[in-house]
Amino acid sequence: MKKKAWKAFAVGLSLAAVTAGCSSGGNGxxxxxxxxxxxxxxxxxxxxxxxxRIFPDIAPAPQDLWMWKEYEKMSGVKVDWVAIPDATVGxxxxxxxxxxxxxxxxFGSMGFSIDExxxxxxxxxxxxxxxxxxxNAPNLTxxxxxxxxxxxxxxxPDGHIYSLPYVDSSIMDAxxxxxxxxxxxxxxxLEPPQTIDEFTAMLKEFRDKDANGNGDPSDExxxxxxxxxxxxxxxxxGSFGMGNGGLQGASQWIYKDTxxxxxxxxxxxxxxEVWKYMAMLWQEELMHPETFTNMEYGNWxxxxxKNQVGVFSWVSPSYIGDKMVESYVGVHALEGPGGRMLNWxxxxxxxxxxxxxTDKNKHPEETxxxxxxxxxxxxxxxxxxxxxxxxxxMVDGKPKYIDEIANYEGGQQLGALQYVDNVYGGFYPYLEPxxxxxxxxKGATMMDEFRQTxxxxxxxxxxxxxxxxxxxxEESGETIPILTDINQYITESRVKFITGEWDINGAQWxxxxxxxxxxxxxxxxxxxxxxYERYSNS
Numbered sequence: 120m121k122k123k124a125w126k127a128f129a130v131g132l133s134l135a136a137v138t139a140g141c142s143s144g145g146n147g148x149x150x151x152x153x154x155x156x157x158x159x160x161x162x163x164x165x166x167x168x169x170x171x172r173i174f175p176d177i178a179p180a181p182q183d184l185w186m187w188k189e190y191e192k193m194s195g196v197k198v199d200w201v202a203i204p205d206a207t208v209g210x211x212x213x214x215x216x217x218x219x220x221x222x223x224x225x226f227g228s229m230g231f232s233i234d235e236x237x238x239x240x241x242x243x244x245x246x247x248x249x250x251x252x253x254x255n256a257p258n259l260t261x262x263x264x265x266x267x268x269x270x271x272x273x274x275x276p277d278g279h280i281y282s283l284p285y286v287d288s289s290i291m292d293a294x295x296x297x298x299x300x301x302x303x304x305x306x307x308x309l310e311p312p313q314t315i316d317e318f319t320a321m322l323k324e325f326r327d328k329d330a331n332g333n334g335d336p337s338d339e340x341x342x343x344x345x346x347x348x349x350x351x352x353x354x355x356x357g358s359f360g361m362g363n364g365g366l367q368g369a370s371q372w373i374y375k376d377t378x379x380x381x382x383x384x385x386x387x388x389x390x391x392e393v394w395k396y397m398a399m400l401w402q403e404e405l406m407h408p409e410t411f412t413n414m415e416y417g418n419w420x421x422x423x424x425k426n427q428v429g430v431f432s433w434v435s436p437s438y439i440g441d442k443m444v445e446s447y448v449g450v451h452a453l454e455g456p457g458g459r460m461l462n463w464x465x466x467x468x469x470x471x472x473x474x475x476x477t478d479k480n481k482h483p484e485e486t487x488x489x490x491x492x493x494x495x496x497x498x499x500x501x502x503x504x505x506x507x508x509x510x511x512x513m514v515d516g517k518p519k520y521i522d523e524i525a526n527y528e529g530g531q532q533l534g535a536l537q538y539v540d541n542v543y544g545g546f547y548p549y550l551e552p553x554x555x556x557x558x559x560x561k562g563a564t565m566m567d568e569f570r571q572t573x574x575x576x577x578x579x580x581x582x583x584x585x586x587x588x589x590x591x592x593e594e595s596g597e598t599i600p601i602l603t604d605i606n607q608y609i610t611e612s613r614v615k616f617i618t619g620e621w622d623i624n625g626a627q628w629x630x631x632x633x634x635x636x637x638x639x640x641x642x643x644x645x646x647x648x649x650x651y652e653r654y655s656n657s
Contacts, residue, residue, distance in 0.1 A: 165485045168222040170201040170215070172208045172229060174544060177529070178536045185509070185538045186502065196489045203229075205544070216244075223480040228546040231282070231472040233587055234595035240281035241592045245475045247279035251487040258495035262286070262550065271657050272468035272586035276594075283490065285470035285546040289554035290576045291434075291569050293366075295354060295463035296449035298436045298570070300429045303330035303339075304448070311448055315358055315396070315455040322405045325429040333426070341429040342400060343407040345419035350432045352393060352613075353463055357581070359389045359396075360457020365584035366465045372605075373647050375583065381648045385609055386632045386640055389457060391623065398617045411614050432463075435569050441530060449571030452579040461579040466586040474548035493541075493549035500552050502541035504560055510538045511560055518560045531561045588650035598646055601639040608634060 171181055181187050181200040191197055201222050203211045209230040215221040216239070225231070239245045252259045263270035273280050287293055299311055299321070307328055312318040322341040329336040344351055353369045356362045361384055363375040372384045384390050400406050407414060422428055423439035426446070431439060436447040452461040476486050492498040504511055504518060511518045520531060527534025535542045541549060551557075558568055565573060590598065612631055615621040621631075 164195050164197050165482050166197045166199055167224060167480070167482060167486055167489070168199040168201060169224040169226045170203060170212075170222045170229060171226045172205050172544065173202045174536075175202075175204055177533055178543065181540070184540060186505065186540050189506070190492075190501075194489055194492065196485060221477055221479065223477055223482075224486055225475045225477070227473055227548060228470065228544065229472075231475070233472060233589055234599060236282045236472050236475065237275050237590055237592055237595060239475075240275060240279060241277070244478055245281040246478060246480065246483060247281060248283070248476065248487065249274075249278075249280045251476075251483055252280065252491075255484050255487045256491035256494070258491045258493075258498070258550075259283070262494055266467065268466070268586075269468045271654060272466060273471045273589070274657065275589045276591040276653060281475060282472045283474040283494075283548045284468040285473045285548060285551075286467055286494070287465075287469050287551040288467045289551065289557075289573075290464065290580060291565060291571075291573050292551070292554060293465040293467075293469060294451070294461055294576055294580070295350065295432050295434060296451055296569070296571060297354065297453070298431055298433065298439075298447040298449055300325075300330070300426075300446055301448040301570075302426065302446050303429055306330055306332050311450050313450075313454060315453050318453050319400075319405075322400070322429065323403065326403075326405060330429065331426045338425075338427055339429060340407045340422060340427055341405045342410075343414075343419060343422065343428045343431055344410060345414045345416045345431075348397075348406075348410055348613075350463070352397065354432060354452075355393045355396065355455070356384070357460035357462035357579075358453050358455025358457060359393050361387065361389050361393075362458075362460035362462025362581050363583055364462075365581050366463050367585050367587050368583075369462065371585075371587065371647060373644070373651070381644070381651050383640060383644050383647075385605070386635055391628055392456065394613070394616050395623055398619065398623055401617050402619065411618060437568070444568075444570065447570055449569055451571060451576050459579055460581050461576055462581045464576075464580055464584055466584045468586050470546040471586060471589075473546055490548055493547070495550070496552075499550045502539060502547070502549055503535075503552050503557065505535075505539050510535070518556070519562060520560055525562070585651075585654070588647070588654050590646075590650065594646050594650070597639075598643060601643050604638045605635060605640065605643070608638065 173181060178184070181198075181202055187198065187200075208228070212230045216235075221244075236245060240247065252263075269284060269286060270280075273282060273284050275281060297318075301311075303325055304311065304321075307324050307330055309321055309324065312321050324330065325339055325341040327336065330339050342351070353366070356369055356374070360377070361369075361374040364371075364373060368374050369384065373381055374384055376382050401410070419428070420440050423443050428439060433439075436444045436449070439447070452459050474490055476483055480486055493502055507513060507518070509521075510524065511520050513519075519525070520535060524534035524538070525531055527537070532542055541547045555565060558564055612621070616623045616628075616631075621627040
């Protein structure tokens with residue numbers, strides 16, 4: 120999306136304040152004459168029951184959160200929240216659907232797969248939304264018209280839209296980088312690596328030369344990935360010629376090769392080369408020794424605080440702790456035998472199952488109007504920044520969070536979470552506001568937060584950024600059991616090949632490929648090719 124000037128942003132928030140004042144009427148009448156009230160007839164306000172993931176240890180309950188109380192005044196719609204703690208969302212969602220005791224709508228990340236959305240849509244449990252959007256959702260209508268790839272991402276093969284997306288076009292927020300310990304580079308007189316060979320040589324120096332300068336050359340972990348070595352693997356796809364399609368291409372185990380053909384990753388010779396490289400890293404003791412056992416996140420963060428972590432990957436370096444951010448520099452991609460591509464990058468429709476209306480909903484038109492607010496500039500800004508004089512003030516022409524948020528003991532993100540909802544947990548049904556302004560309100564810049572520039576990200580970003588392709592119910596019926604077996608087998612094989620239990624240079628690789636073919640790899644590829652063609656031609 121295009122960047123918007125702060126002046127326009129401020130005007131949008133001013134309008135939000137005016138809307139709130141008008142709809143509340145200043146006399147407790149619920150704003151029944153307001154267009155967005157949800158009833159417009161002077162009758163009792165509409166109530167909609169919605170299920171929502173919550174974080175009870177760090178945030179107020181939704182009915183107590185300032186943002187939702189304020190939006191109730193603005194919209195004239197009361198939400199009866201079914202609040203589900205994050206740790207039990209998947210279990211509770213499954214129980215709701217199996218028992219039939221589900222709400223009128225599902226809001227945010229509730230653990231629904233695209234296969235489930237299509238299945239429940241075909242069964243009539245999730246309502247088709249396209250006609251409701253056309254007549255009652257001007258923001259979504261505009262968004263789909265300006266960015267047809269977003270509409271394509273949420274449209275099922277039967278032509279219906281059963282769910283709404285989480286949209287973020289910020290290339291930095293939607294991509295992953297290698298974060299390299301800049302203090303170690305400085306200590307050793309090195310520059311950030313640009314190629315796989317330079318990366319390998321750097322890691323060896325980290326291992327051998329007391330990179331953290333504490334006098335102990337054996338307490339450094341050159342590569343440390345807490346509990347997810349798959350991140351390193353997927354990043355390497357862009358250096359070994361399998362990056363086209365972006366993050367969701369990799370998550371579906373497919374890429375577009377130089378011959379313009381869609382191919383499987385997990386049986387490809389290039390994938391074997393990725394595993395060979397990772398096996399070398401393991402053999403050379405460049406990976407953390409607990410990579411394949413049980414590396415606890417807290418222990419990893421503690422190692423980072425002691426300046427013992429050389430390289431890791433995440434969206435921003437704050438993952439290893441706010442105090443360590445300035446110790447790292449981001450590297451978007453590495454030149455390898457297959458090129459240089461930032462392939463761990465998401466489609467703007469980063470999530471496609473973020474809001475569903477069920478067949479129990481008594482007010483679908485009011486519900487779609489209610490959610491549509493969050494897909495316009497006014498709602499996007501309100502959901503992240505709040506309101507001037509309440510959650511932020513203008514300082515030298517720029518927004519700054521109030522002191523209560525800025526100085527919150529757990530950091531500004533958790534401070535903002537005490538007022539607004541769309542700043543923590545992610546993948547809400549809304550359009551993220553301007554990426555630069557998301558940093559400005561915290562008194563930071565993009566470089567402060569990411570330790571690298573968006574310009575370099577654009578330079579190396581893959582051209583195609585597919586969404587997860589919407590399946591038909593019939594396709595899901597085939598791919599789910601195939602992938603269940605295949606993913607489990609790949610997980611087991613990865614560890615055995617990389618740690619050397621299996622010989623990746625010998626016949627065991629051929630056996631691995633044959634096993635995947637017996638599990639249905641060929642049929643899976645046929646289905647993915649058909650989905651790609653359907654997506655490309657829609």
